[in-house]
Amino acid sequence: MAEDAKTTGFHVRVGGEASGTVAGEDRGFFNDTAYRRNALQLFRASLLGELQAGPHAALLGELRTENLERPQLYGLYLRLRPLPKRAIDLQVGRIPPVFGAFARRRYGQDNPLIGTPLGYQYLTTVRADAVPANADEMLARRGGGWLTRYSIGSQRFDAGLPVIESLRWDTGVELRVGEEPVEWSVALTRGSLGNPRLGDDNGGKQVATRLAWYPLPGLRLGGSFARGEYLDDTVRALLPTPGHYRQQAFGADVEYSWSRVLLRSEAIVGRWQMWPGGTPRIEAPLSFRSAFLEGRYRAAPGLTLAARVDRLDFGHITGSEGTQTWDAPVTRVEAAVGYAVQRHVQVKASYQYNWRNAGLVHRQGFVIGQVLLWF
Amino acid sequence: MVLSLAPLLGLLLLQAAPVAGRPTSTIRGVVEVRLDLPSASARPSVNEMGAPARHDTPDRRRSVVYFETAPQGAFEDHDRPHAAMDQKNESFVPYVLPIAIGTTVDFPNRDRTFHNVFSLSKPQRFDLGRYAAGRSKAVRFDRPGVVRVFCDIHSHMNAFILVFAHRFFAATDENGAYRIDNVPPGTYNLAVWTDGRVRGVKSVRVGDDGGIVTQDFVVE
Numbered sequence: 001m002a003e004d005a006k007t008t009g010f011h012v013r014v015g016g017e018a019s020g021t022v023a024g025e026d027r028g029f030f031n032d033t034a035y036r037r038n039a040l041q042l043f044r045a046s047l048l049g050e051l052q053a054g055p056h057a058a059l060l061g062e063l064r065t066e067n068l069e070r071p072q073l074y075g076l077y078l079r080l081r082p083l084p085k086r087a088i089d090l091q092v093g094r095i096p097p098v099f100g101a102f103a104r105r106r107y108g109q110d111n112p113l114i115g116t117p118l119g120y121q122y123l124t125t126v127r128a129d130a131v132p133a134n135a136d137e138m139l140a141r142r143g144g145g146w147l148t149r150y151s152i153g154s155q156r157f158d159a160g161l162p163v164i165e166s167l168r169w170d171t172g173v174e175l176r177v178g179e180e181p182v183e184w185s186v187a188l189t190r191g192s193l194g195n196p197r198l199g200d201d202n203g204g205k206q207v208a209t210r211l212a213w214y215p216l217p218g219l220r221l222g223g224s225f226a227r228g229e230y231l232d233d234t235v236r237a238l239l240p241t242p243g244h245y246r247q248q249a250f251g252a253d254v255e256y257s258w259s260r261v262l263l264r265s266e267a268i269v270g271r272w273q274m275w276p277g278g279t280p281r282i283e284a285p286l287s288f289r290s291a292f293l294e295g296r297y298r299a300a301p302g303l304t305l306a307a308r309v310d311r312l313d314f315g316h317i318t319g320s321e322g323t324q325t326w327d328a329p330v331t332r333v334e335a336a337v338g339y340a341v342q343r344h345v346q347v348k349a350s351y352q353y354n355w356r357n358a359g360l361v362h363r364q365g366f367v368i369g370q371v372l373l374w375f
Numbered sequence: 376m377v378l379s380l381a382p383l384l385g386l387l388l389l390q391a392a393p394v395a396g397r398p399t400s401t402i403r404g405v406v407e408v409r410l411d412l413p414s415a416s417a418r419p420s421v422n423e424m425g426a427p428a429r430h431d432t433p434d435r436r437r438s439v440v441y442f443e444t445a446p447q448g449a450f451e452d453h454d455r456p457h458a459a460m461d462q463k464n465e466s467f468v469p470y471v472l473p474i475a476i477g478t479t480v481d482f483p484n485r486d487r488t489f490h491n492v493f494s495l496s497k498p499q500r501f502d503l504g505r506y507a508a509g510r511s512k513a514v515r516f517d518r519p520g521v522v523r524v525f526c527d528i529h530s531h532m533n534a535f536i537l538v539f540a541h542r543f544f545a546a547t548d549e550n551g552a553y554r555i556d557n558v559p560p561g562t563y564n565l566a567v568w569t570d571g572r573v574r575g576v577k578s579v580r581v582g583d584d585g586g587i588v589t590q591d592f593v594v595e
Contacts, residue, residue, distance in 0.1 A: 015418035050419035060421050081426055089425030096422050104422040176425030180488070185424045210424070217507040218489050257489060259504035298527075301493055301500035343495055343525060374418075 011052040016375055018045040019108040023352075023368040028361030029146030030330070030354040031115060032123055033167060035066065036146075036159050039116055040352075040368050043067050044108075046074075055084040075169045087179040094169045094198065098187040098208040099224040100266055101253040103166040108372040112262070112296040112306035113336045114350045115368070119268050119290030120166040122312055125327045126272050126286060128161060128195045129154040129232050131239070134277040135319040138286075143328035143359025152275075153235030161194035161230070163249070163268060163288055163312070170196035170206065181214040192230035192247040193270075202236065204229025204244065210251075218258055224251035230272065245273045260298040267291040271315070280319050286326050287315030302340035306350075309333050328358035346372040398585030402565065403554040406547050406592045408436040412570055418530050430465030430531065435570045438594065439473045439537055440553045441544035443564035443576060457481060457513075460524065460534060462490045467524060467534035473544045474536060476519055483511035491527035498522050498538060521571075537568065558588075567592045 023040035026032070031039045046064040053059070061076040077093030097103040102120050105111055115121075123145035125138065130153030132138040141148045145160035172189030186209040191197030193206070206228020213221045231245035249270030256263045271285035294308035310332040314325040336350030353365040412435040420427045455477050461468040463485045474480065482492045486508055493502040498520030503512040505528070516522065519540045526532035537544070543563075545553040560583045566576045574594040581588055 013419045048419040048421045050421070058426070060419060062421050075421055079426060087425065087428075091425070096424060098424060104424070106422065174424065179425070179428055183425070217487070218505060257505045259506065260502070262505075298491075298502050298504060301502040302495050340495060343523070 013050045013052070015048040016046060017048075017106065017108055017373065019043070019370055019372045021114060021368065021370045023366045026364065026366065028354065028356075028359055028364045029123075030332070030356075030361075030364060031121070031352075031366075032146040032159065033121060034123065034159055034162060034165055035167070037066060039121060040114070040366060047071075056081055074167070087177065087183075089176045091174045091176070092172075094171050095174045095187060095189070096169060097164070097166070097193075097196075098174060098185045098210050099193055099226045099249065100164060100210075100251045100268065101222055101255065101264070102266060103164060106374075108346075108370070109374050112304055112338065113294065113308050113334050113352075114348055114370045115308070115332065115334050115352050116166060117266065117290070117292045117294075117308070118310045118312035118330055118332055119163045119266070119288075119292070121162055122330055123160045123162055124194075124288070124314075125160045126194070126230075126274075127153070127158065128192075128201070128230050129158075129235055131231070131235055131275050132277055132282070135280040135282045135317050136321075137277075138274075138282060138317065138326055139319045139321075139324055142324070142326070143356055145327065152238055163270070163290055164193045165196050168196045171198050172205075183212050185210050189228070192228035193226050193249055194247055194272075195230050201232035201234075202229045203233070204246070218256060220253075220255045222251075222253040224253070225249070226251075226270075239275050241275070243275075245275065247272050262296040263294070265291070265293045282317050282326075284315060284317060286317070289313045304338040305336070306338065307333070307335040328356040330354060330356040344374055348372065398583075399557045399559055400581045400585050400588055401554060401556050402558055402579060402581065402588045402590060403552070404440070404589050404591040406438045406440065406551045406553065406567055406569070406594060408438065408551065408569055408594045410436075410569065410594055412436060428465070430529075431463065431468075433466055433468075433470035433534065434549070435470060436547075436551070437469065437471045438547045438551070438553075438567050438569040438574075438592075439471055439544060440547070440555065440565060440567050440592070441473065441537075441539060442541065442555075443566050445541035445543050445563075446559045446561055455479065459483060460536070461485050462492070462526070462532070465526075465529050465532060467526075467532055469534070469546065471535045471537065471546055473539060473546050474516060475539050475542050475544075476517060477515070478538075479513050479515040480536065481511050481513045484508050489528060490532070492524060493527055494522050494524050496520065496522040499536075502527075535571070565590055567594060569594050 020043045051059045058079045065071040080090040125141040125145045130150040132150045149157045170189035170191045174187035176185040189206045190200040208226035210224040227248040230247045236242045251268045253266040268290040271287040290312045292310035296306040313329040314327045317326045334352040338348040348370040350368045459481045489505040491505045498518040516538045522536040524534045547553045562580045565579045
């Protein structure tokens with residue numbers, strides 16, 4: 001429950017969450033995030049705030065620190081409801097993601113497991129500030145998205161982009177119309193799914209939309225689409241054909257719950273348009289497919305069991321030595337047990353196993369522990 | 376002031392046995408709550424794509440008045456009554472429900488959405504799972520104490536169930552009024568509980584001639 005404080009004409013609500021996660025060394029960097037941190041060896045604390053100014057406007061924000069480094073504002077936006085009795089909302093600023101469902105879950109509290117779905121975390125070999133010279137250079141980086149470098153653009157070793165960046169929010173404006181049983185949202189933002197931006201780096205805009213339908217109590221079906229420029233101007237200026245380089249994705253999600261069981265699944269298909277480069281050329285867009293299925297069972301008061309099966313796959317390109325997926329497909333399974341010591345204190349333990357056919361390490365399992373506090 | 380009723384409820388003292396045939400009395404009064412009790416809110420909906428649906432806010436001024444010490448024989452009731460705590464417009468109604476040991480509480484869902492009622496309180500841990508509108512699940516409470524009730528889906532939903540080892544208790548109505556009937560003659564410690572805490576205790580004497588005894592409280 002949030003702490004509530006009322007002042008004249010204003011209504012302030014504050015909430016927060018802190019989590020500490022420990023696991024063994026991730027030699028294959030399966031769980032690295034775009035912030036070049038390991039999500040399984042992380043202390044994260046966030047403070048959420050909402051300043052409601054009458055029935056029409058609210059200012060919302062999230063301040064977060066990871067590993068006790070300097071806190072940063074991850075979200076800050078104005079929510080406007082022009083007609084208080086109509087479910088039409090306009091949100092302006094650094095806004096929550098419209099695409100898909102997972103990125104809007106609370107990071108620890110709403111995740112019955114500890115790890116993050118691959119499509120929302122795993123770092124591919126696509127960079128926003130560098131591109132490969134040809135297909136061979138692209139294929140040589142398979143499985144190395146945690147730290148990669150290409151010959152065109154930034155020469156710095158850096159992390160690649162995830163399909164969807166779930167921890168960082170994009171900047172722009174969003175319209176939400178309706179509420180259960182049908183709600184629709186559309187957003188115009190500066191970045192792309194894999195590279196949300198505070199400032200614009202390429203002059204392009206992303207359009208993202210989502211339709212959610214609640215046909216029955218406990219059942220939610222969602223469909224999403226997003227398309228936006230991802231390649232930044234510094235590297236586009238180096239290409240003979242500057243053009244438009246967009247990330248595009250379609251998503252479908254479903255959540256069903258009944259009694260003690262909660263099932264969730266999401267599928268994402270899409271592509272990054274890539275400069276074809278020299279010989280051997282990258283002839284096709286860099287396509288990706290991601291899907292996961294997770295389930296949670298509340299076995300007893302405070303005790304939950306959960307599991308997730310997850311796969312991130314990539315399309316094929318042809319290099320000098322044949323045709324391969326442009327990045328190494330990854331499979332992940334995780335099973336967890338969680339126990340609520342008190343309502344606001346949870347402990348979780350899980351085992352996660354990852355497979356892929358390239359990179360420093362092809363297979364690795366982790367025993368993970370997490371303590372989570374929220375208010 | 377104590378934070379929980381549990382120690383009190385577990386250590387009830389017995390008064391002198393009531394004499395058969397003696398008239399009983401009614402204790403009534405008003406609890407005036409002067410505390411500033413802001414309504415509980417949902418967590419800030421920072422992750423939402425729009426404003427969350429509006430919901431009712433519970434009346435946290437509702438209090439429970441009860442005997443700290445109960446007459447002998449008060450523990451011999453063998454009724455197994457039912458009570459109800461609704462889930463309505465994303466709020467538990469009533470916010471405070473006093474019951475006697477052995478009571479079965481129904482939790483009907485009168486909302487359009489699912490709810491998942493649960494408690495992690497020591498006197499009665501339970502988890503009813505998710506169920507839809509029009510359905511109801513029940514829990515029997517067999518141990519005295521304070522049971523905090525929550526919904527796993529809606530973090531702002533919370534309520535109290537106070538489980539007593541006797542029947543001498545009453546919840547206040549919307550005006551703060553309460554009434555405890557069939558009280559045998561004797562002297563009793565009358566306590567008032569508001570929003571999670573015992574806020575005051577007063578000694579009340581009930582005479583042999585029946586009638587009505589008035590005892591008001593001010594909670595500040």
